[in-house]
Amino acid sequence: MKRASIHSLCGRLLVAALMLWLTTGAARAAAAGTAADQTIIILHINDIHARIDNLAKVAWLVERERRAHDDVFLFCAGDSFSGNPIVDQYQPKGEPIIELLSRLRFDALTLGNHEFDYGQDVWKHFVEKMNGTVICANLQVETPGMPQPSPFLIWNTSGGVKLAVLGLIQRDPRSGLPDTHPDKVKAFRFWDPIETAKTYRFLKKQGQLFIALTHLGLDLDVQLAETLPELDLIVGGHSHTAILQPRRLNGVLITQAGADDQYLGRIEILVRDGKTTIVKAPQLIDLATVRDEDPQIKELIRRYNDNPVLSRQIGRTLVVLTGKDELGCLMTDAVRQLLGLDIVFQNGGGIRLNSLPQNIRVKDVFQLDPFGNDIIRLEMNAAEIRSLIRNSVEKRRAIDLQVSGIEYIVRFDDQGQLQEILLKDLAGAPLDEARTYRVGLSSYIVSAYRFDHRDPGTSLHATSAETIIKFIEGGADLSRYHGMVRARLETIGGH
C-alpha cells in the first residue's frame, strides 16, 4: 500500500535537511529495483466553491478507486470556500465544506484565493483540520500562532516510486496579494508563484513524478509549464477551465476540472522501469452522470442542507422597511460603513424585495440581494459620479441608483431635458469638485453601465449580501431608514 508522506516542515533549512534524507531514500529504492509495472491514479477537483451536493458522488468514486488500486492520490487545487450560502453562513463559517473535505481524506490541497474569505481564524482551523495536507510554496506566515503550510509533499508509492507535489497560489501582480479582501490576508506574505516554483526544480530529482498543484489559472499554468519543463503534470484551478482535451506544453501535461463540483478529474499513470508514462488521457468525470453516492457523506450533506442556517434571525426593525429608497439606503449604508468607502451606489434592479419583514432572517437578505455581486471600489471625482448618475437616469427617466455617503437631485426641464445633477455631502454642502472619492459599486453596475471613469476599479472580494448581513447582525438601528430618501428627481422651469 502507499505510502509514507513526507511533509516538508516550516523553514528552508529543515527542507534542505529533509532533501538529503530523501536522496538517500531514493538511492535505496533504486538499489532495491522496481521491476514490476505500477499504476498511479490521480484524482483531482478544484474550485468547489462550497457546492457540496456532489461530494457524496466524489466520495464514492474515490473509494472505488482506492479499493481497486494501491496508489490513489486525491488532490484539490484550491477555492473550496465561498459560493453557497448554506456553507458561507453556517455557524461556524465554512464548517460543512471543511468537515466534508476532511472526510474525503485528500492527500494534498493547495490554497486558493477564496480559502481566506471566511477570515484568518477559519483559515487556521481549516489548515489544522487538514492535518498537514495543505501545501503552498509561495505563502509565508508572518503572524505567530498561524500554521505554516508545507511547500510540497513527497510520497513513496507501494512500488517505491517517489511522487513530489508542489503547491502554488495566485496573487495579483499589482497588490501582491491573492484575490480576496486584503484584511483577510494580513497574517501572510505571498511570493511570485513562477519565481517561487523555479526554486523547487530539485524536486524532480527527489520525485520521479513531479506535479504542480496550482491555483493560478490556465494562463499562468502555461507560463509555469514553459518555465519549468521538469514538471510532469500541472493540476490547476482558478480560471474554472474544464480541460476536456488536455495537451502537453513544453512536455508538461496541464489539466483542470472546471468548477462548482461539476467534474472529478482522473489521470492514470504507468511506471515501467522507473519511467513514468501517462497511459490514459486525463478525463473529467461529469458528476451529473454518476448515480452512486457514499451513503454516510450523503447523509451529512443532507443534514447540512436541512440546517436552519438561512432561517436564523439576524436583526429586527420596529417598522417594516418598504420600497427601493428605504431598502437602498440600508443596503448602501451597510457596504459604505463596513468596507470603508466614501460613497456607495446600488441599482434599483438589484433590490429584489418590496419590503423587509420586522424580524429579519439570513434568507431575507439573500432574497433582497440574490445576485452575489461583488463590491468594486473605484476612485472617482464629482464629474465621474455625475456621469454615472446621468447614465442611470437617462436610461429610465427615473431614479435608479440608491446611494450612501451623499444625496443627489437630478433636475429636468419641462421639456424632459436633463439640466443638472446636484451632489451634496452628508452635511448638506456641495460635493468637493476637486476631490477624489472612494466609490463602491456592484460588479453589475461597473460592467453593465456606461459612464466616465478613469479608474477601472478593484474588487473588494466581498458580496453586498454578506456585507448587509454583517451590518444587520452588528445591531444597526434599522428603524432610522423608515421614510429615508437620498435621491430625488425634480422638474424645473416651465413656459
Next chain:
Amino acid sequence: MTVSINGEVIEIFSGARVHDALRRYSAADLKQVRAKKKKVVDRFGNPLALSGELSEGQALFVKSRDNRGKT
C-alpha cells in the same frame, strides 16, 4: 485590467470574472451563454465557466454551441 473577447480589448476591474467581462462586451452574448446557446472558451478552446476568475491579458472567445467555428 484588460482582457480580450473575440479579439476586442475590454478594460475591466481587477478581480473580474468571465461574466463581468462578457457583460461589458455584449449583454446579448451573456444572455445566450446563460441560455446555453453559446459558450465561452479560452485560447486553447477549453470551455470556461461564467464564474471563472480572469487574469491580466486573458483571451476569451464566444462561440456558438452548434457550430464550433461560428462566433
